[in-house]
Amino acid sequence: MFNKRVKIRELLAQEPTGQEVTVMGWVRSFRNNQFIALNDGSTNNNIQVVAELGKFDDTLLKRITLSASFKVKGTIVPSLGKGQKMDLNAATIEVLGDSDAEKYPIQLRNRPTLEYLREVAHFRFRTNTFGSIFRIRHSLAFAIHKFFNDKGFVYLHTPIITASDAEGAGEMFRVTTLPFDEEKNKTPRNEDGTIDFKEDFFGRPTNLTVSGQLEGELGATALGDIYTFGPTFRAENSNTTRHLAEFWMIEPEMAFYDLEDNMNLAEEFIKYIIQYAITNNRDDLEFLAQRLAEEEKQLPQDKRSDMGLIEKLEFVLNNNFERITYTEAIDILRESNHNKKKKFQYPITGWGMDLQSEHERYLVEKHFKKPVILSNYPREIKAFYMRQNEDGKTVAAMDILAPGIGEIVGGSQREERLEKLEARMKEMHIPADELWWYLDTRKFGSVPHAGFGLGFERMVQFVTGMTNIRDVIAFPRTPKSAEF
């Protein structure tokens, strides 16, 4: 039976009192033919296994190499060495899997770069950096479920395959079983040469979802409060440090909420999950804070952050998010020295323009120096489902911008008035016949409601301080890249 092992994290929290234990893990280092640093992924801290000289034969000792896996039984005693409080005096050492240290792709001593580690993503979990990131990612996911569960929200599983384009941006991955063998021309065609989707698996064109929101609204207008938490797909060709083709999104949707209720919930939610990580992942956060501080030492003074990672998170917890309208944001940006000195790549042309991430980051990092909630955007740059304001120009939208990241949340109050919604859909060429079920909720007991979407990876980036989104998801999907 394997399951009698104790996890190293649990073990290290105990006092060394001669207890008999079994641990299993992978070798991080082996010194003086005697001291094995063994890691099992439960923490970055290793247990020091002591293989008493003369007790184990040479053929076994030769197999104690970087990343080989072992089962060790023995006794926990106070450590004689510095740097750890306990040793595991080995009674038996059993090889589970050998590892050819010369060929092992991650030589820890050479300080592999993050770029290199992406190429060996199948092993990067075995480094301290990625151990910390993925334990924190897990904690944040758990905290998200706990937050909503404690508030009585229902976790709704919305479909991954859909026939609608919720965001209307047309950046979708097609899902099909039709043959695409052009040469043999097996693709079924209509008389006019277009593809005949009636022959396709679902009898219509379908795609991977870009958002669970529209289905989420169906749930909220019956269950009250729901949230989704699932994978989301966007075929935008953006090769940036903040975009993935496959990312995870959390989308709460609440009946009887207006825009302000929506902002309040989003702020409380973000603070809750940050607090959860600070409380439950202290060691891992301290490790990543250290890593980030070292990374920043390489940067010129003006590119370094004023605060350490944990300080930054605590600052976010202890301060209200700044709330301003889009119109106010444009004024601030237009009047900024940054703009007057023409330092924006995209100049501030005026009201109505879409904000680029450089503008968002100026607002949070230079001007307010804290998270900002921007609201009431021009209707022309936002999705069809957002509630139209009385001014005829803006919609009840809200985006939350985070330092170092930019947009982390996008949300809005929804248009619950049937005529207004239909009119807007018509203007934007959104096919009403495909969304008949969505429109039905506005015909039968329509209610004010609101919701938002939090990009999970951007949130993990914010908490871990990782600059590239590819380093906070296990196996990133980006343009021209789908390895592993």
Ligand code: 4AD
């Ligand atoms: O602003 P977005 O497009 O909003 C929606 O999808 C709405 N349906 C949400 C809602 O109201 N229920 O996306 C929401 C968030 C963004 O703020 C961003 O954090 C993240 O999703 N996001 C991405 N993250 C990684 N890679 C991408 N390509 C992303 N696109 C959006």
Ligand code: MG
């Ligand atoms: Mg958005």
